Amino acid sequence: MIEIGGGEGALSSRLAPEVCKLLVIEIDQDLIPTLIQTLAPFPNAAVLGLDVLHADLAAIAEPSLSAGARLRIVGNLPYNIGTAIIEKLLLQRLPIEDMVFMLQLETAERINAAPGSKDYGFFSVFCQHFCETGLDLKVSPACFVPRPKVYSAMITLRPRKSSRTPDSDSFFLKLTKAAFAYRRKKLANSLRRNPELGPLTGAILHHAGIDGTRRAEDLSVEEYEHLAETFRGIIPRT
Secondary structure, X not given: OEXXXXXXXXXXXXXXXXXXXXXXXXXXXXXXXXXXXXXXXXXXXXXXXXXXXXXXXXXXXXXXXXXXXOEEEEEXXXXXXXXXXXXXXXXXXXXXXXXXXXEEHHHHHHHHOOOOOOOOOHHHHHHHHHEEEEXXXXXXXXXXXXXXXXXXXXXXXXXXXXXXXXXXXXXXXXXXXXXXXXXXXXXXXHHHOOOOOHHHHHHHHHHHOOXXXXXXXXXXXXXXXXXXXXXHHHXXXX
C-alpha cells in the first residue's frame, strides 16, 4: 500500500498492521521525523520524503510487489493538487487494485458527475473512463482541526481492466480536452477550434454517428470513448 501525505502518521499507524508493506510519501520535511517515530514499531513501513507529483511511483512500488501482487493507494490529498495527483496515477501503468482518497467535496462531485449535470466536465469523463468511481462519505468541516471552510468527501477509484495503450490514451485525452475547451459551444464547433482535430471534425462525427450540434456536457463517457476510437482510426498516419 502507498499512502500519499502521511502527515504525523495518524492514518499510517492504523494501516501498517493491516498490510504486508506500507510506503508513506510525505513532502513536508518538518513532519518526517515525527512520522518516522510513529511508524518505528512497524518494520513493514517506510517513509519516503518525496513530492508525489514528481516521484517515479512505478520504481518506488516495484521492489515491494511480488509477482501478481496488486497495489492499493490511499491518502488525504492536498485539495489544491488533488486532481493533478489523480491524473498522474491514472495515466501510469501501475497494478492498482483501488484508490481511496479524501478530497474537497466539490472535486469528489465532479469526479462522480453524470452527463448533463453542472459538475460534469473533462475531469468527470477522464476519471470515469479509467475507473469505476464512487462517492462514499461526506465529511463535515467540524471533523477537522483547524476547521476548513469547505466540506470534504471520501471517494473510491477502481481502475478498469482494459487493453489500454499509450496511443489510445493519447487520442482519448486529445479529443475530450478539445471537446470541453469550449463547453458552451456545440461539439462540432469546439472540435473545429482544435488545430489537430479541426480538419477531421466532420469525418469523425459522421463515422461515429454523433450529432455535432450537441454540447460536450451532454455526451456520455461511452460516446467519448467511441469518438476517440473513431478519431484514432481515421487520422492520417505518417
